[in-house]
Amino acid sequence: MTVLDLTKIKCNQPECKVAETGVCLEGLEIEKCTHKTIIDGQTDENILGNEGSGTKEKKEDDNLKFTYSGDALLIEETNIVVSSSLTRLVILAGNAKSGKTTLLASLFQIFQEKSSFAGYKFAGSTTLIGLEKRCYKSRIASQRDTPDTDRTVYVEHDEFIHLKVRKAQENKVDILFTDISGERFKSLSDSQDECKKFGLAKRADHFVLFIDAFLLSEPSAKHSTKTNCMNILRGLIESEMLEKNTYIEIVFSRWDLLLKRDNQDQHMAFVKGLKEEIQKKFSTSHAGISFHEVASRPDTELGLEFGHGIDSLLPIWVEKSPHISSSVKPINYSAFIDEDEREFLKFNYEG
């Protein structure tokens, strides 16, 4: 088995990030790519290491071909999707338990129940296993009495969920959603240095900030919730990590729980004031700000439809992009990283 020493590889194609990610722009195995240059007079053998180096075990059955994990993508794997087609990067941001993962799970659930959603049809996903895991605790198969969503755990490596959709006979569009823990966003609201490290935001087509409507209607929590969320947005804008043309969607999540509260007028007024404050502070620098009331998995008593409000978000994510779209090419699946390599990369992040 081979171990890549990426520091010894340089690609002649400026847009190729093989030295950073280990993923060839052409989707080729590195040793087969003719665009690479080997630094310091090293040979392929030096760079690629030797069999039995200890980082990967020998495959038991050489007659089997690994396809792809089906789980959430690592950033190295997202290049395969990004370089292959029309792709939107949607960053789902917000504090822990604000409903980021639940929105993803509900969107996928809807495509499993309806023949289309908001004018779009499902066209594929390289992360079906990842999506299924995120849906699982809302289903009877989990043998639970009440629906739940696993909290996204804090890890150094960002994970991405992939969905491909198509409207009528238009081009298929790939959407990559981040699935990043709330703790990571807490650190963004606390530290400008952390904001500056969040380079992913620069490539985002959409920055979706989740604000928990249940907490906004909780007297003891509403002010800190508002402040924390505003700080995430302000921190990223002031550190110039959020580009001016990035679309910003403010999602008031768990909206059904706000609707169940007494003193509706008071809560609505607070939300209205927050919207106005966001507009006032950020609309001069970011024109594309919109607000959405979402109940991904609403309380059935209120009569809200499952996935309430997501239908207003999906068309925006698909149709609006600050980036010029490149020509559509099929995904080169051969460039997916095999299971051993994925574990190796995760180990490197964590180590």
Place this chain on the structure above:
Amino acid sequence: MSENKNCVLIGLPKSGKSTFVAALWHVVESSELESSLTITSLPADRVYLNEIRNNWLSCSKLNRNKVEFLKHITLEVEDKDTKIKTNFGFPDLSGEMYNLQFESRRIKLDFIDLLQKSNGIILFVNPELLKKPILISDVAPLGGGNTNVDQKEWEHKDSPTQVVLVDILQMLLMNVKGSFKIAVVISAWDTILNTPDTDYNSLTPNQWLEREMPLLSQFLETNNDLFKTEFFGISAQGGDYTSEKDELHGFNRQSERIKTKFGDEISNDITLPIRWLIND
């Protein structure tokens, strides 16, 4: 001169692949049906085909194929209308193999080889064995404590049937090039025809898939730039082997117990998906 065409039968365990092969062998060998495919010469090795056909004729359940099972079948068939002869090859594979592909994320290289030599696939779905993505909130109102002590963690086998099939198709499509056809066969179609609900029993196979497996239906529709798709509802058994055995044995020409729905039309012609795959 015969043209060579191949296809791969795909489906999860008990999706009706082997019963389809048994009934197909009977139809093409017996020539009981007027406008259909017929074989022009007997295959050299007919042991497996005759064994499953005898089971089918006696209305006995077929033994399930084991994971390693791979029986390659080639039939030289002639279209009675066009007189075009085709060597049609297809392996009868175990449904467990596809479950293993979904779980292990690996495909056997010799299977990829088969796939790359094929013009298309027949995808089997058994409407009686669908695992559906049922929400807790659909069966019980939200709220209340969680008292169930037997909560499960996610396993591959919990995935809905349509998710598994889309995933398997995606894995297979990674390995094919050029034009490709997918014939979707909804097996046990008699169970749909026999339901009293007239809105349900009059559905076309395409409409049934859109209603019962919307994710798979959308995937097939939105990827029409990658492959062509056609839909067939087929009851190769013709009915239930327990409650309708006498009626099934009552057909003098056993080919006539087969029910095939293509669009709005119902016939006995089980060769329709093969003819669609063969014809350019």
